[in-house]
Amino acid sequence: MSLSAMQSLDGTVLTIRMAAKFDFNVHAQLRAAYRGEGKRFTGYVVDLQDTTYMDSSALGMLLQIKEFAGGSPQAVRIRNAGTSIKDILEIANFQKLMMIE
Amino acid sequence: MLKRQPWVALLFGIVTITCSLTAPPVLISGSAGIASLVVWWWSWRRACVLSAKPPVQAERGRAQDSPALQAALLEVVGQFGQDVKDVRQEIERTLVLLSDAVHTLGESFRGLGDDSRQQAVVIQEVSGALSSGLGANDENSPAEIKAGQMTISKLVQTTAEVVRRFVDMVVISSKHNMDSVSTIDDMAVRMDGIFSLLSNLPGVVEKTNLSALNPAIEAARAGDAGRGFAVVADGVRNPSRTSTSFNQKIKENVQLAREAIDLTRDSAGHAASQDMSLILAGKKDLDVMMRALTEFEVFLKTRIDNTSDISGQIDLRVADAVRSLQFEDIVRQITEFAKQKLAHIEGMTSAFSGQLAQLDVRDPGAVAADLQQLLAIYRKRQPRNPAAQRSMRGGEVSLF
Numbered sequence: 001m002s003l004s005a006m007q008s009l010d011g012t013v014l015t016i017r018m019a020a021k022f023d024f025n026v027h028a029q030l031r032a033a034y035r036g037e038g039k040r041f042t043g044y045v046v047d048l049q050d051t052t053y054m055d056s057s058a059l060g061m062l063l064q065i066k067e068f069a070g071g072s073p074q075a076v077r078i079r080n081a082g083t084s085i086k087d088i089l090e091i092a093n094f095q096k097l098m099m100i101e
Numbered sequence: 102m103l104k105r106q107p108w109v110a111l112l113f114g115i116v117t118i119t120c121s122l123t124a125p126p127v128l129i130s131g132s133a134g135i136a137s138l139v140v141w142w143w144s145w146r147r148a149c150v151l152s153a154k155p156p157v158q159a160e161r162g163r164a165q166d167s168p169a170l171q172a173a174l175l176e177v178v179g180q181f182g183q184d185v186k187d188v189r190q191e192i193e194r195t196l197v198l199l200s201d202a203v204h205t206l207g208e209s210f211r212g213l214g215d216d217s218r219q220q221a222v223v224i225q226e227v228s229g230a231l232s233s234g235l236g237a238n239d240e241n242s243p244a245e246i247k248a249g250q251m252t253i254s255k256l257v258q259t260t261a262e263v264v265r266r267f268v269d270m271v272v273i274s275s276k277h278n279m280d281s282v283s284t285i286d287d288m289a290v291r292m293d294g295i296f297s298l299l300s301n302l303p304g305v306v307e308k309t310n311l312s313a314l315n316p317a318i319e320a321a322r323a324g325d326a327g328r329g330f331a332v333v334a335d336g337v338r339n340p341s342r343t344s345t346s347f348n349q350k351i352k353e354n355v356q357l358a359r360e361a362i363d364l365t366r367d368s369a370g371h372a373a374s375q376d377m378s379l380i381l382a383g384k385k386d387l388d389v390m391m392r393a394l395t396e397f398e399v400f401l402k403t404r405i406d407n408t409s410d411i412s413g414q415i416d417l418r419v420a421d422a423v424r425s426l427q428f429e430d431i432v433r434q435i436t437e438f439a440k441q442k443l444a445h446i447e448g449m450t451s452a453f454s455g456q457l458a459q460l461d462v463r464d465p466g467a468v469a470a471d472l473q474q475l476l477a478i479y480r481k482r483q484p485r486n487p488a489a490q491r492s493m494r495g496g497e498v499s500l501f
Contacts (some may be wrong), residue, residue: 024370027282056380057373060275064283088377091384092267092272 008042009039010029020046022058034065041061044069049080059087066098073098182450188441196436203429210426214419221375221412228405231398253398257391272377273368278373285366292359299355302348313337325383441484449479 004024005016009060016033019026034044048054062076069075076098081089089100234251238241316334320327320352452475460468 024279024282024374027370028286031283031286054377055377056271056275056377057279057370059377060277060279060373061274063272063276064279078134084378087381091377091381092268101165 003029003033005036012041013043013045014041015047017047017049018051020050020052022048022054022061024057027057027061030061031064034068040071041069043075043077045077045079047079048082048085051085052082054085054088056092059088059094060100062094077101116456133465164352171457171460178450178454178457180434182275182447182454185446186452187441189440189447192436192440196433196440199429199432200437203426207423210419210422214416214423217415217419220407224405224408224412228402228409231402231405234263234345253394254371259394260387260391268380268384271380275373275375279367282366282373285362285369288367289359289362294356296355296359299348299352303345303400305346306348307340312359313341435486438486439485445482445484451474452478 003016003018008012014034014036016030018030031055039089046062046065062078066073066076078089078094078098078100081100086100089095094100128200230236231252234255237250312332317331317338320331320334321330323330456468456475
């Protein structure tokens with residue numbers, strides 16, 4: 001199952017729903033998804049509902065999205081992360097770098 | 102009858118003389134009175150002689166019994182004196198044992214007190230090392246140790262900081278590697294562009310080749326006149342053939358570069374991909390250990406405080422024990438008194454034995470007087486009891 005991206009109705013927020021495995025292999029696809037056709041959104045939501053595995057490259061990619069979004073901690077929201085995924089985000093102190101819902 | 106007779110004669114004599122003084126004839130009755138008194142005197146003398154006889158017989162009896170009696174009394178008094186001496190010696194031995202035991206106890210308690218104080222000092226050092234760091238109070242320690250960095254809480258704090266930095270480093274490194282991957286991807290897109298541009302080149306060469314072919318045919322048809330033109334046409338076809346092989350080489354190199362880029366991309370990708378679950382598990386283990394260590398530190402501190410309290414209690418109890426050992430003084434005084442008293446009794450029995458040895462049974466009055474005198478001396482020289490204190494509770498003065 002690959003990732004999917006969907007714009008909000010008003011076109012300001014891009015929601016990317018990640019696959020089960022969030023690692024280096026999704027890089028090109030993810031990059032294409034958030035860069036799109038060069039359009040910049042005011043907010044990016046990364047939905048981790050289906051994600052069960054995440055390595056440090058995923059953290060690097062989340063930071064890339066944040067950088068692309070302008071670097072503000074409010075620009076990137078992580079949604080629906082499971083306990084083990086949340087543990088990884090917390091150990092990396094991501095709660096201070098972006099919004100974890 | 103004989104006993105009563107003198108008293109009748111005396112009464113008669115007194116009455117007769119009294120009557121002769123009050124009524125006549127004075128001479129007759131006076132003579133009779135005097136005669137009566139003479140009868141009384143004689144009778145009394147006789148009675149005295151008669152009554153003196155039986156005591157002589159009793160004296161003889163006691164004189165016969167006295168050596169056995171004397172020996173029995175001497176034996177009783179001697180046994181009594183020996184027993185008193187035995188008891189006095191036992192008391193003396195008890196006093197020596199008591200003195201030794203109390204001395205040893207005193208030494209033990211003093212040693213216990215010293216040990217307890219030394220222990221308190223050691224505990225104080227451990228407590229100091231725990232709260233301000235090992236070697237923090239040592240002049241020779243390096244500056245960072247003096248600053249109190251070698252504590253358990255500092256270790257826990259530093260370890261947590263190191264782990265946090267390590268995780269940060271992993272994340273930042275992943276970010277940089279992923280940035281490289283992104284750049285490589287962009288580069289690959291450019292490479293692919295070059296590749297597709299190069300794929301157009303053979304068509305251009307072919308067209309050039311064909312374009313040069315026609316002038317060559319025309320030059321051949323013109324014969325000698327077209328020979329110079331044929332050279333020009335050949336000149337156009339040759340670079341075209343050269344560019345085909347050149348193009349082939351570029352294609353090969355770009356392909357190699359593309360493969361190298363893919364390898365680099367994979368390497369950067371692998372470098373970016375650290376298994377976070379391993380780091381997480383390690384961090385969790387470390388957290389548990391550090392929490393246990395923190396709890397252990399608290400546990401140590403409380404127990405050390407408890408031990409300090411116990412040391413204080415030991416000091417108090419040792420002081421109590423040492424004070425209680427003053428009982429020896431009182432017991433010694435009491436026992437000394439008992440000993441003196443026994444010595445006194447011993448002296449008395451000895452003196453009594455002396456009296457018994459030279460007992461003159463024929464003169465009981467003298468014996469009684471001697472015994473009375475002996476008793477008076479015994480009472481007069483009676484030792485006084487000096488021990489007044491009966492409790493160990495009062496007073497703080499140490500005798501040791």
